[in-house]
Amino acid sequence: MSLHVIDHPLVQHKLALLREYGISTKSFRELVSEIGTLLTYEATKDLPLQANLIKGWQGDSIEVNKLQGKKITVVPILRAGLGMMDGVMELIPSAKVSVVGLQRNEETLEPVPYFEKLVGKIEQRLSLVIDPMLATGGSMIATIDMLKSAGCTHIKAIVLVAAPEGVKATLEAHPDIEIYTAALDSHLNEHGYIVPGLGDAGDKIFGTV
Numbered sequence: 774m775s776l777h778v779i780d781h782p783l784v785q786h787k788l789a790l791l792r793e794y795g796i797s798t799k800s801f802r803e804l805v806s807e808i809g810t811l812l813t814y815e816a817t818k819d820l821p822l823q824a825n826l827i828k829g830w831q832g833d834s835i836e837v838n839k840l841q842g843k844k845i846t847v848v849p850i851l852r853a854g855l856g857m858m859d860g861v862m863e864l865i866p867s868a869k870v871s872v873v874g875l876q877r878n879e880e881t882l883e884p885v886p887y888f889e890k891l892v893g894k895i896e897q898r899l900s901l902v903i904d905p906m907l908a909t910g911g912s913m914i915a916t917i918d919m920l921k922s923a924g925c926t927h928i929k930a931i932v933l934v935a936a937p938e939g940v941k942a943t944l945e946a947h948p949d950i951e952i953y954t955a956a957l958d959s960h961l962n963e964h965g966y967i968v969p970g971l972g973d974a975g976d977k978i979f980g981t982v
């Protein structure tokens with residue numbers, strides 16, 4: 774459906790810190806999680822509410838708005854998506870988790886699937902796919918393919934940094950989804966890395982550089 778670039782000052786400030794040369798594993802992890810929380814706040818803005826009557830502090834019946842109970846599954850793409858998970862779950866702690874494992878072949882840039890464990894009755898849930906990087910879009914498209922094959926019809930992607938090439942490919946393959954990102958960067962380099970980007974997000978989160 775569309776791309777949402779979240780230009781909230783806190784998001785932009787934290788992203789600026791994340792891009793620093795030589796950032797420590799600890800700081801990188803913390804910032805990825807924090808930005809994950811802020812992007813989740815934006816991505817859940819349109820969750821349906823319903824009016825409820827409750828007993829308020831004076832003992833009177835008052836009308837309040839509560840979430841309608843739309844069920845959510847968070848879908849981290851291994852490995853790097855795990856880095857966002859704590860931050861995302863902070864806002865939606867009762868969400869179920871569906872894990873997808875994909876490793877991009879660094880030569881062909883094709884995603885190679887190695888794990889899939891989705892929650893049951895996924896057709897009743899909103900899927901929030903989380904991954905720090907949307908580069909060629911191959912990993913995101915493959916994940917959405919898996920979710921749709923399992924019956925899911927309502928899918929949003931939350932990424933920290935997106936390349937125009939990946940956004941275009943993802944929205945062409947799946948025009949019904951929404952993408953939330955802290956930044957739409959310039960382009961992909963000859964190795965398929967986002968410029969200016971963050972480098973290899975998985976390696977930075979796990980300290981495997």
Ligand SMILES: O=P(O)(O)OC[C@H]1O[C@H](OP(=O)(O)OP(=O)(O)O)[C@H](O)[C@@H]1O
Binds near residue numbers: 852854910
């Ligand atoms: O849009 P694409 O071109 O598919 O690239 C993006 C993917 O690449 C990275 O994962 P990677 O394959 O490096 O795995 P990792 O998380 O285990 O490091 C990143 O976390 C995305 O999943």
Ligand SMILES: O=c1cc[nH]c(=O)[nH]1
Binds near residue numbers: 908965972973974
């Ligand atoms: O820039 C990129 C592209 C893919 N994966 C990453 O971790 N970084």
Ligand SMILES: [Mg+2]
Binds near residue numbers: 853973974975976
């Ligand atoms: Mg990686």
